[in-house]
Amino acid sequence: xxxxSSRLIAMLLxxxxxxxxxxxxxxxxxxxxxxxxxxxxxxxxGDTIQFTALQFRPPCEPAAAALTFDATCPPVPETVExxxxxxxxxxxxxxxxxxxxxxxxxxxxxxxxxxEWLLSGSFSVPNDATTRKTYVVTVCQPACSDVFRxxxxxxxxxxxxxxxxxxxxxxxxxxxxxxxxxxxxxxGLTMVLSPPGADPSSARVVEQKPTAGTPVVPPSSVxxxxxxxxxxxxxxxELLPEARRKVEDAGLIxxxxxxxxxRIGTQDPAPGTLVDPETTVTVTxxxxxxxxxxxxxxxSPVPPAxxSPVPSASPPATNAAPTADPSxxxxxxxxxxxxxxxxxxxxxxxxxxxxxxxxxxGLSLRWKRRERKSRHAMRQRVRAVAHDPLPSQVRVEEIxxxxxxxxRLEPHADRGHQQTQEVPA
Amino acid sequence: MSIEDTGMEWSARAFLFPSSxxxxxxxxAATLDGQGVIGKTVAKSLPGKFSRVAATAVxxxxxxxxxxLLSVDLIDLMVGGWRTYAALTSAAERTLAxxxxxxxxxxxxxxVTSKQQPYVDLFVDGVHVGTVHLELTAVFTVHALVALxxxxxxxxxxxxxxxxxxxxSAEGITVASRHDQLDLRMxxxxxxxxPLLGVSPTDAPQPxxxxxxxxxxxxxxxxxxx
Numbered sequence: 001x002x003x004x005s006s007r008l009i010a011m012l013l014x015x016x017x018x019x020x021x022x023x024x025x026x027x028x029x030x031x032x033x034x035x036x037x038x039x040x041x042x043x044x045x046g047d048t049i050q051f052t053a054l055q056f057r058p059p060c061e062p063a064a065a066a067l068t069f070d071a072t073c074p075p076v077p078e079t080v081e082x083x084x085x086x087x088x089x090x091x092x093x094x095x096x097x098x099x100x101x102x103x104x105x106x107x108x109x110x111x112x113x114x115x116e117w118l119l120s121g122s123f124s125v126p127n128d129a130t131t132r133k134t135y136v137v138t139v140c141q142p143a144c145s146d147v148f149r150x151x152x153x154x155x156x157x158x159x160x161x162x163x164x165x166x167x168x169x170x171x172x173x174x175x176x177x178x179x180x181x182x183x184x185x186x187x188g189l190t191m192v193l194s195p196p197g198a199d200p201s202s203a204r205v206v207e208q209k210p211t212a213g214t215p216v217v218p219p220s221s222v223x224x225x226x227x228x229x230x231x232x233x234x235x236x237x238e239l240l241p242e243a244r245r246k247v248e249d250a251g252l253i254x255x256x257x258x259x260x261x262x263r264i265g266t267q268d269p270a271p272g273t274l275v276d277p278e279t280t281v282t283v284t285x286x287x288x289x290x291x292x293x294x295x296x297x298x299x300s301p302v303p304p305a306x307x308s309p310v311p312s313a314s315p316p317a318t319n320a321a322p323t324a325d326p327s328x329x330x331x332x333x334x335x336x337x338x339x340x341x342x343x344x345x346x347x348x349x350x351x352x353x354x355x356x357x358x359x360x361x362g363l364s365l366r367w368k369r370r371e372r373k374s375r376h377a378m379r380q381r382v383r384a385v386a387h388d389p390l391p392s393q394v395r396v397e398e399i400x401x402x403x404x405x406x407x408r409l410e411p412h413a414d415r416g417h418q419q420t421q422e423v424p425a
Numbered sequence: 426m427s428i429e430d431t432g433m434e435w436s437a438r439a440f441l442f443p444s445s446x447x448x449x450x451x452x453x454a455a456t457l458d459g460q461g462v463i464g465k466t467v468a469k470s471l472p473g474k475f476s477r478v479a480a481t482a483v484x485x486x487x488x489x490x491x492x493x494l495l496s497v498d499l500i501d502l503m504v505g506g507w508r509t510y511a512a513l514t515s516a517a518e519r520t521l522a523x524x525x526x527x528x529x530x531x532x533x534x535x536x537v538t539s540k541q542q543p544y545v546d547l548f549v550d551g552v553h554v555g556t557v558h559l560e561l562t563a564v565f566t567v568h569a570l571v572a573l574x575x576x577x578x579x580x581x582x583x584x585x586x587x588x589x590x591x592x593x594s595a596e597g598i599t600v601a602s603r604h605d606q607l608d609l610r611m612x613x614x615x616x617x618x619x620p621l622l623g624v625s626p627t628d629a630p631q632p633x634x635x636x637x638x639x640x641x642x643x644x645x646x647x648x649x650x651x
Contacts, residue, residue, distance in 0.1 A: 091434065154617075407483050408548040411490040413497075416541030416561075418506035423534045423566060 036139045036155035044164040045129045051087070053119040053139050053155055087123040088138040094123055125161065134160045163188065163218050170212035175274070176200035176226050188218030194225045202229045202274055232281060234271035238264050240285060251277045258285030435612060437561055438495035440591050441601045466596055470547055470555025487545055487557055491595070494543040494559060499589065500614045503565045504579075506537030508621055513572060513579065517621035521577035529583075532570040539563045557595065564590045570609065578618035585609030 039050040087094050119141060129135065140154040166187045171180035176193060177200035184191050193200055203226035210216060230251050235243035240256055243264050247254040252275070258265070262285040269275055467484040507513050512535075516528045545557045570585040587609050592602040609615070 405479070406548075406550050407486065408551075409486055409490045410546040410548070411494055412544050412546065413494055414541040414543045416502070416539055418502060418509065418537055418539040420506045420510040420535055420537045423536050 036157040038157050038159055042160045042162050043125050045125050045127045047125045048122055050122045051139060085139060085141040090135050129161045131161050131163050134158050165215040165217045168210050168212055168214045168216055168222055171205050172208055174205050176203045176205055176224055180205050184222055190219055190221040192221045192223045194223055198226050204229055229274040230277055232269050232271055232273045232275055235264050235267055247281050253278055253280045255280050255282045256285055259287045262286040435498050435500045437497050437499055437591060440499060441593055441603055466557050490545045491559060499563055500612045502539040502563055503537050504619055513621055516574040517577045520574050527575040530572045530574055532572055534568045537565040560594045562592045577622045579621050580618055582609050582615045
């Protein structure tokens with residue numbers, strides 16, 4: 001009865017292990033004597049992993065001989081003990097020695113064919129473990145029966161290494177690009193805009209999913225619900241009706257103070273500022289301008305009509321000019337000078353125009369070339385993101401083209417075949 | 426008691442690319458496809474809507490998948506061949522029939538040839554667009570081997586020099602090949618009992634529940650690590 005109940009306990013323990021461990025190594029574990037289970041199937045470098053290993057002693061013939069333990073080997077413990085074991089990481093033993101705690105032991109009489117007991121311990125994931133890779137963790141423990149004396153019982157489990165989770169930052173209220181985008185990309189997260197197609201450089205984040213503080217594993221995407229922003233038009237120096245039309249056409253509200261017949265003197269927010277829809281643009285109007293004053297008449301350069309035969313030491317009378325008729329030659333003087341200059345400066349102006357046009361054309365070409373280069377650089381921005389939990393599933397995003405492809409790889413291992421032939425001496 | 430291990434890797438990857446041991450997979454992948462065979466096959470398979478950079482990203486993933494297929498343990502391949510070798514299997518049967526007996530088998534020079542043809546299927550947006558075929562051939566010529574057989578198990582080796590030639594090809598083009606001579610006594614595999622009977626090299630032992638552990642599969646050690 002005792003033997004049966006201990007066997008039942010062992011079976012129950014095995015079932016518990018299978019439930020605890022997310023990953024139980026397939027055939028090798030059972031076949032070689034240890035069934036290894038890890039407390040998590042996905043971990044980050046530096047994490048501590050708890051493992052349990054249920055050990056089986058395969059039956060031997062004759063059973064009694066197989067279960068007679070050598071005097072040099074420790075007896076099968078009946079209580080909690082610590083025994084040697086070792087954990088290897090993709091076949092490389094971990095540096096720190098590992099002690100397995102023998103938590104439970106279930107032994108059977110020497111005539112029974114199976115012995116089972118439970119080991120447990122822990123190890124640390126090496127800090128240099130490669131992320132997005134699945135490692136094989138091997139737990140070994142020396143066997144000590146006369147048949148398997150000196151042999152190592154081992155079991156394996158698989159552990160996938162992913163990046164450490166990061167906390168999603170709070171980006172609500174920020175401009176999607178560059179403010180929110182920078183905060184996300186620095187953590188290895190990607191941004192998805194809602195509605196899709198919104199211009200991130202003129203949109204403000206009003207909601208985010210996952211919310212701030214949620215732990216996620218990069219590369220994950222954060223969906224940002226955005227509202228488009230409006231660029232404030234430049235209305236300085238405009239008359240009020242024209243300014244009002246421009247502001248309201250843009251979806252903003254105009255609040256004007258001052259002389260309604262005047263022109264816009266100042267505006268707040270400044271031209272070019274990005275604001276939410278229906279934001280009020282406050283302007284002050286200057287006093288309406290009066291008709292331009294008559295320019296003062298300058299002394300006539302024209303010499304007196306009747307030249308004095310004798311040069312006069314005294315200057316000519318200047319009081320005659322101010323009293324002259326405004327429609328006379330003095331009033332036309334302002335026009336006379338530009339006319340005179342045009343004929344003189346036209347070649348110079350022509351040259352200036354030519355130089356400016358050439359400069360503008362050069363700048364335009366340079367700008368276009370830079371833009372082309374920038375577009376080319378943008379085409380290079382391709383992101384390949386592995387899907388969880390299928391490492392063979394890859395999503396390829398061409399960011400600036402908005403194209404996403406799902407690429408799935410199916411590696412097929414081949415067990416192959418072996419042939420043996422003797423080689424003549 | 427600690428594991429006595431030489432720390433030597435016996436995977437096909439470690440043998441073919443000894444200088445890249447311990448390097449990240451990406452580096453190994455680049456080494457693996459130095460001639461760009463896989464990259465060209467992927468680029469040919471992908472539809473035109475993929476940019477060159479996107480195609481390179483996909484090729485990198487294929488490299489990593491192909492690299493994973495090189496984890497096969499060479500000693501396991503050789504042992505798989507021994508399971509078909511009458512000199513050893515008959516000794517295993519005799520010792521199993523006479524409990525407690527053991528045989529020391531002086532094995533004549535023999536050659537084990539192993540051929541595997543793994544491949545990677547490539548699907549884009551759910552549509553199969555191409556396949557990258559690989560072939561791994563290993564030829565073991567074993568000299569001066571003395572094997573200790575007990576109760577159907579290979580319990581250890583004495584001596585044993587192995588001339589090993591491994592060739593990896595992709596799409597029919599050899600991308601890596603290496604020859605070396607190995608001392609089989611260095612392989613930690615032989616520190617554990619290795620079943621010589623009842624496991625065909627192409628049969629994978631099935632996962633068994635504790636209660637289902639039976640005399641047939643008890644004590645079996647898998648022919649190749651998963």
